[in-house]
Amino acid sequence: MKYLPAYRKMLLIRRFEERVAELHRAGLVPGFAHLYWGQEAIAVGVCHWLRDDDHILSTHRGHGHCLAKGADPARTLAEIMGRATGYCRGKGGSMHVAAFERGILGANGIVAASIPIATGVALASGLADDGRVTVVFFGDAAVEEGPFHESLNLASLWHLPLLFVCENNQYAISVPVQKRQGGRGAAAIAQAHGLETRRVDGNDAVAMLEASQWAVQRVREGKPVLLECATIRWGGHHSAQPTRRYRSREELQAAQAACPLARLEKRLIAQGEATPEELLEINAAIIAQVDEAERFARQSPFPEPGAATEDVYATQEGSG
Amino acid sequence: MPEITYAAALNRALAEAMREDPKVLILGEDIGSLGGIFTVTDGLLAEFGPERIRETPLSEASFMGCGIGLALCGWRPVVEIMFSDFLTMCMDQLCNQAAKLRYMSGGQATIPLTVRAPIGARNSAAAQHSQSPQAWFAHTPGLRVVLPATPADALGLLATAIECDDPVVVLEHKLLYGEKGLVPAGRHRVPLGKAEVKRPGTDLTLIGLSRMTQIALQAAEELANQDVDAEVVDLRSLVPLDRETVLASVARTRRAVVVDEGVIDFGVTAEIAALISTELFGELLAPVSRVGALATPVPFSPPLEKAVIPQVEDVTAAAWKCMQGKPTR
Numbered sequence: 001m002k003y004l005p006a007y008r009k010m011l012l013i014r015r016f017e018e019r020v021a022e023l024h025r026a027g028l029v030p031g032f033a034h035l036y037w038g039q040e041a042i043a044v045g046v047c048h049w050l051r052d053d054d055h056i057l058s059t060h061r062g063h064g065h066c067l068a069k070g071a072d073p074a075r076t077l078a079e080i081m082g083r084a085t086g087y088c089r090g091k092g093g094s095m096h097v098a099a100f101e102r103g104i105l106g107a108n109g110i111v112a113a114s115i116p117i118a119t120g121v122a123l124a125s126g127l128a129d130d131g132r133v134t135v136v137f138f139g140d141a142a143v144e145e146g147p148f149h150e151s152l153n154l155a156s157l158w159h160l161p162l163l164f165v166c167e168n169n170q171y172a173i174s175v176p177v178q179k180r181q182g183g184r185g186a187a188a189i190a191q192a193h194g195l196e197t198r199r200v201d202g203n204d205a206v207a208m209l210e211a212s213q214w215a216v217q218r219v220r221e222g223k224p225v226l227l228e229c230a231t232i233r234w235g236g237h238h239s240a241q242p243t244r245r246y247r248s249r250e251e252l253q254a255a256q257a258a259c260p261l262a263r264l265e266k267r268l269i270a271q272g273e274a275t276p277e278e279l280l281e282i283n284a285a286i287i288a289q290v291d292e293a294e295r296f297a298r299q300s301p302f303p304e305p306g307a308a309t310e311d312v313y314a315t316q317e318g319s320g
Numbered sequence: 321m322p323e324i325t326y327a328a329a330l331n332r333a334l335a336e337a338m339r340e341d342p343k344v345l346i347l348g349e350d351i352g353s354l355g356g357i358f359t360v361t362d363g364l365l366a367e368f369g370p371e372r373i374r375e376t377p378l379s380e381a382s383f384m385g386c387g388i389g390l391a392l393c394g395w396r397p398v399v400e401i402m403f404s405d406f407l408t409m410c411m412d413q414l415c416n417q418a419a420k421l422r423y424m425s426g427g428q429a430t431i432p433l434t435v436r437a438p439i440g441a442r443n444s445a446a447a448q449h450s451q452s453p454q455a456w457f458a459h460t461p462g463l464r465v466v467l468p469a470t471p472a473d474a475l476g477l478l479a480t481a482i483e484c485d486d487p488v489v490v491l492e493h494k495l496l497y498g499e500k501g502l503v504p505a506g507r508h509r510v511p512l513g514k515a516e517v518k519r520p521g522t523d524l525t526l527i528g529l530s531r532m533t534q535i536a537l538q539a540a541e542e543l544a545n546q547d548v549d550a551e552v553v554d555l556r557s558l559v560p561l562d563r564e565t566v567l568a569s570v571a572r573t574r575r576a577v578v579v580d581e582g583v584i585d586f587g588v589t590a591e592i593a594a595l596i597s598t599e600l601f602g603e604l605l606a607p608v609s610r611v612g613a614l615a616t617p618v619p620f621s622p623p624l625e626k627a628v629i630p631q632v633e634d635v636t637a638a639a640w641k642c643m644q645g646k647p648t649r
């Protein structure tokens with residue numbers, strides 16, 4: 001299998017998130033920005049096997065999922081910067097990027113809340129028998145929320161074409177997963193509900209691509225599946241948050257040693273898919289793409305204040 | 321015009337919507353062979369089958385979310401929540417998701433979701449099966465909220481709600497399910513956001529919704545025996561709110577009593593009273609009077625329940641308070 005396409009996507013996410021962090025520090029990103037750097041192999045590994053018309057639902061840490069599913073970096077960044085040209089016209093921001101035209105039904109600011117919605121999206125595909133796959137991404141803390149458990153039951157009971165992707169990055173803000181969960185994690189819970197599951201090294205793009213190919217195939221056949229992907233959150237909970245109160249420097253260094261991009265680069269070179277020079281060229285091209293996205297977003301206007309009262313309702317009967 | 325019960329009218333609205341539009345389906349607990357605990361889905365399983373009359377596990381948050389996901393994909397789901405008190409189990413899905421997804425996505429999401437749930441105190445069901453939480457949902461931009469008071473409005477409002485492209489919360493009153501009324505034989509729609517004058521009058525306006533419209537009508541009868549001619553306005557929708565009909569009535573009568581079964585503090589009556597007082601301040605012959613449930617959980621024992629829930633005599637008492645400024649004829 002060729003890994004360059006996945007590598008490009010992962011690198012785009014990395015460079016994009018680095019830029020978001022810079023822009024946040026510069027005061028150009030309002031609100032929170034929960035960055036996806038370090039977890040790129042998961043979104044890209046899964047989305048690699050999706051069709052354009054497949055659906056994904058995401059979390060507060062959703063930039064990577066959107067880019068992996070094909071969102072335009074310029075319109076995504078414009079949204080994150082609160083501009084009128086953003087996918088959501090500046091009404092959603094970092095935690096709510098949605099691009100329906102790309103099958104991206106929205107990131108979500110409420111932990112686990114997109115999981116029940118995903119059951120309905122998957123049910124719609126099941127009823128239409130349209131062969132579409134729905135993927136719902138969520139963090140390890142979502143496993144502690146009631147709707148996760150309820151939705152596993154619905155998926156199992158109704159044979160929903162739904163792929164649950166748990167990104168176990170070990171933390172919910174400051175609290176490590178060992179201090180929050182007494183059980184054996186997402187996969188064990190899903191198994192108890194009758195789902196097929198796999199545990200994957202989420203920092204290994206090759207392993208992610210392999211497991212995801214299997215999972216997406218199973219889901220397309222009408223079986224709900226859960227992937228539990230082990231990874232590590234690189235930064236603070238959001239881009240401006242320091243981590244020294246709860247995480248040691250050593251732990252972070254170990255995490256970064258497992259960098260999914262560095263591992264994939266080695267592999268690309270070893271199997272002769274790319275030379276180091278070619279990888280540098282790819283990097284330059286991606287930086288240019290992110291530069292272009294930034295230029296677009298910076299030049300885009302903020303929404304007019306009057307837009308605040310638009311999009312509350314689809315219908316006009318009275319104005320509410 | 322046939323005379324049928326409120327529950328039968330709701331049932332007819334559901335059946336007709338499902339016949340007309342194959343994208344309408346129902347999710348809820350006990351909605352299949354039992355036909356719902358208030359018989360509203362009676363017979364639907366036999367006609368439409370288990371795919372569209374989709375009985376759910378006891379997972380309110382998730383089947384509400386499931387309804388939202390279906391709605392995002394072009395279905396018109398009707399989610400039945402057995403008692404409105406249980407809407408607390410899905411507050412996030414309803415108020416953070418259904419209500420906000422369109423807005424947060426800049427208009428990309430369309431959510432033609434209907435949520436049905438019974439409100440109101442009935443037969444000592446106690447504090448967790450008796451509330452009237454309409455103010456919670458009317459306070460959440462993005463939701464539409466309607467409360468039928470008659471079988472005809474139940475039919476017409478539910479039919480319109482299902483056709484509406486926004487999430488609509490239809491709150492039905494448990495004590496009205498068995499009440500009969502005349503219902504148009506053919507196609508019937510009641511627009512959202514249109515109040516109705518249920519009884520014309522000249523001396524004061526009683527403004528109600530849901531079962532309190534019926535209580536207001538009874539109060540109006542009693543007042544008529546004492547030579548007071550009360551007009552009764554049934555709000556029918558809280559969101560959108562028909563401000564014109566309310567203000568036009570009170571502009572004529574110059575006195576208003578607002579009646580709601582929800583808790584009086586910070587509730588529907590306060591909103592309507594503020595509207596009237598702001599718009600018609602100089603015209604009023606008396607301060608707007610409000611009648612609502614006492615600010616307690618709904619108690620169990622019958623005399624306690626009666627003490628907390630507005631009764632006809634509470635409405636007539638409020639009316640007399642307003643009438644003090646009335647010139648004698």
Ligand SMILES: Cc1ncc(C[n+]2csc(CCOP(=O)(O)OP(=O)(O)O)c2C)c(N)n1
Pocket residue numbers: 060061109110111138139140141142169171172173233237
């Ligand atoms: C229902 C809910 N509770 C709490 C929060 C606040 N919060 C936002 S993200 C987060 C941690 C989530 O951890 P996890 O699901 O593992 O995702 P991660 O941030 O690690 O990607 C918390 C507590 C929230 N947004 N929603």
Ligand SMILES: [Mg+2]
Pocket residue numbers: 139140141167168169170171172173
């Ligand atoms: Mg986490």
